[in-house]
Amino acid sequence: MRTALVIGTGLIGTSIALALQSRGIQVYLADHDPAQAETAAALGAGTAEEPPGPVDLAVAAVPPAHVAPTLAAAIRRGCARAYLDVASVKGGPRRELEAMGCDLSAYLGTHPMAGKERSGPLAATAELFEGRPWVLTPAEGGDTEVLNIALELVALCRAVPVVMEADAHDRAVALVSHTPQLVSSLVAARLQGADETAVRLCGQGIRDVTRIAASAPRMWMDILSANPGPVADVLSEVSADLERTVAALRALEAADDEARAAGARGVEDVLRRGNAGRERVPGKHGAAPAAYEIVSVHIGDQPGELARIFADAGRAAVNIEDVRIEHATGQQAGFIQLMVEPQAAPVLAAELRERGWSIRQ
Incomplete structure (x- = not known):
């Protein structure tokens, strides 16, 4: 070419x-x-x-x-x-x-x-x-x-x-791309009319779930209009799960011990199936997801801090497998979560403490 x-x-x-x-x-x-x-x-x-x-x-x-x-x-x-x-x-x-x-x-x-x-x-x-x-x-x-x-x-x-095969691709992206976009948007839409006090409590979990809800609606209308059937099929299954989960949560409010126990089993079932599904998501380099340890470090929101912490991790001869930042509400600071192999976590934590970093237990 x-x-x-x-x-x-x-x-x-x-x-x-x-x-x-x-x-x-x-x-x-x-x-x-x-x-x-x-x-x-x-x-x-x-x-x-x-x-x-x-x-x-x-x-x-x-x-x-x-x-x-x-x-x-x-x-x-x-x-x-x-x-x-x-x-x-x-x-x-x-x-x-x-x-x-x-x-x-x-x-x-x-x-x-x-x-x-x-x-x-x-x-x-x-x-x-x-x-x-x-x-x-x-x-x-x-x-x-x-x-x-x-x-x-x-x-x-x-x-x-x-x-x-083309149609197999369309069914696959409905599951792993198009439906997650809609679900993220549905969760984010709950925030539109929420009380300001509730919104101020937003943490990393809601940021993760709603990140892709910031995508351009016009672009996603083009995509969803071209693949509506497979997306509707996946959402229908999600809807059925939601109905069962709602019923299980209502049962947890019941006066009857047996109903509450059944409700607990229903909620636990969806959580466990979520664990099992998450474990199938490919990890680093497409391999099976690894069980990393998280070393959480308090970090200031100022130039040079990220470079400094990565340099200090390098001095400890520890490879950072993944990273995420959790911002503190209303503060010029947050926590950086350094994901490393389990055996490397105590080595990294000790090195960072020695260099003056505050580690969150």
Whole structure:
């Protein structure tokens, strides 16, 4: 691959362009909003000029509803050797292209499993896809050359290729991406009319659960409108669990001992199933999740504090496996949680205490 055309210069398209451009690929940028393409070009993602001839790869980085018309126009112009899209839904766009009578021998649907709460080219980064799964959905009898170009794109973006059937992909993302977005939004919506005193009690748990609720509604309407059936199926199962959990909680208020015991079993059941499901979420480097120890350290909200604590952890020869910050309400301070291998926790805690850090037991 020497040349590429990226159609759509939002977060994903511009990030792809930045990754390709940084690895020596000449990238041409197109967008329905020329100003956005110019912004991406100014960031170093390529040029907003028209390509002088057919490119090696055209990538449609547009919302699911626009994939088919965008690619159909590109295919009819013959602007590339291979055509990919990176939309979060795969079955629908391919069926739309087939209905339009397009020759799909040079097309392959893909989906990089990466993103941010922020959108647009200014949020883009060449490192967005590093280590992230990138789903490829080749059709039966597809062109091997197109698959090879897609694999080259994934490699250049330093992502991890995963091959799936298109409709199986759509059911999977309904479970692991689209439904969590709605559930996060549903929880966050409870805060809209909540008493200010209650909101001031928000801690790390509610921040974790509602983080993705900050995502752009328009973007998610595009995604959910393209995959409504599978998402509704998952939400229906969640709804059934909620009804049983509500009934179990009501039973805990009953005067009857047997009813309370049944309620307790019902609540415990959903908590235990949650534990079991959480254990299946891949951990670091895609491996099974590890049981890390947390060393929680009081840290001031001022420049240089994070660098200093990481440097001190390095002096202890301890590898930080993961990290999170818990902000203290109304204070210029908080706690940084350093997640390490269990045998390293006492070593790290002792080293940090010696260097003047306050450790929360």
